[in-house]
Amino acid sequence: MTQRTQTPVTPRPFLKWAGGKSQLIEQYKPLFPKGFKNYYEPFLGGGAVFFYLHQQFTGFNAFLSDINPELINVYCCVRDDVETLIDLLDKHQLKHGKIHYYQVRGKLFRRKKHRAARLIYLNKTCFNGLYRENSKGEFNVPMGRYKNPKICNADLLRSVSEALTKAEINLQPFDAVLEQAKTADDFVYFDPPYYPLNPTSNFTAYSRYSFNEESQKKLRDTFAELSDRNVRVMLSNSDCEFIRNLYKDFHIHTVYATRSINSKGKKRGKISEVVVTSY
Structure with a gap:
């Protein structure tokens, strides 16, 4: 069995996930709400935003979800039985x-x-x-x-397990958040599969769950309905005309990420992305 160390480890993503947000946290900091009671992340992925918020804010309730059953199973096992998983x-x-x-x-x-x-x-x-x-x-x-x-x-893994202790983790589609987030005390962060920048892009091809143009529109409608309730909503996506038009009625911010998942090294580099906020 792996031995414990004495140095505390800050919880952070333990999986490498396509579109992970660790590198963008510094740019996101000014965009996060200053306080909230309930946090919802319907596209959990690597969980970088949750782990950051966990370190910066206290006393909020976390509701984490995804449509990928294997991913949700991993998070539940880390939370509930981390020592067996380590073995x-x-x-x-x-x-x-x-x-x-x-x-x-x-x-x-x-x-x-x-x-x-x-x-x-x-x-x-x-x-x-x-x-x-x-x-x-x-x-x-x-x-x-x-x-x-x-x-x-x-x-x-132990530090992540500690961070997840009180988190509710569910297998569910993103629009299920409409049944949960209903007031200004709620903060929802959406990090969906990004809209492809060109016809050969495989942004949406990392799993069996396709996320096409209609899915993007359904997500925009979900975003808008939450906003109408005064829920604070934040969303990440690719920087393109389609996404900017979808969210033209909201606040659109530009951030810059390093594209790291590409088999051709020359195609890795800085690329602009958008962050949309309802507030």
Whole structure:
């Protein structure tokens, strides 16, 4: 079993996720509300915004959700049984290699904690740390070229477990937040799959759950309905005419991110994104 260290570890994302927001937090800081009682994040992903808010604000209730059942299972296992998960990841660390990787990738585990360990293991050892599924929901990323990947960051997982202790974590579509967030005490942050910048972009192709133009419009309608209730709403998306037109009635801010998930190094670099706020 991995030993505990004495140095406190600040909770932060423990998974590498497409579109993760860790690099953008500094630019987001001036845009966050100054206080709120309830926080909702319907596209949980890596959870960077939640972990930041957890450090900066006290006393709020967190409601975290996503439509990806494997992702939600991981968060629940980290929250509810982190020591068992650490033990399982330590075993993957000892066995890691090409044969073990493809055996784990091709195997479907029934027990929730084994499924959670599988996802973290694959996330830490697959090519470019990219979570991607085919149309059947099967993880299909090849093994990455890492000499000695750190599969189990036990102290980080423990700190994340502590941060999630009182969080409500649900498997549900983004518009389910309409049944929950209803007053000015509520803050909702949407981080959906981004609208593609060109026809060959695969921004929306990381899982079996497609997020097309109609989905973007449904999200805008959800955003608008929450805004009408005086709920404070914040949303991230790609910087393009379609998104700017969708949210033209709200406050649109420009931020700059480094595109890191691309097989061609020359296509990685600074790119503008938008943040929309209702306040």
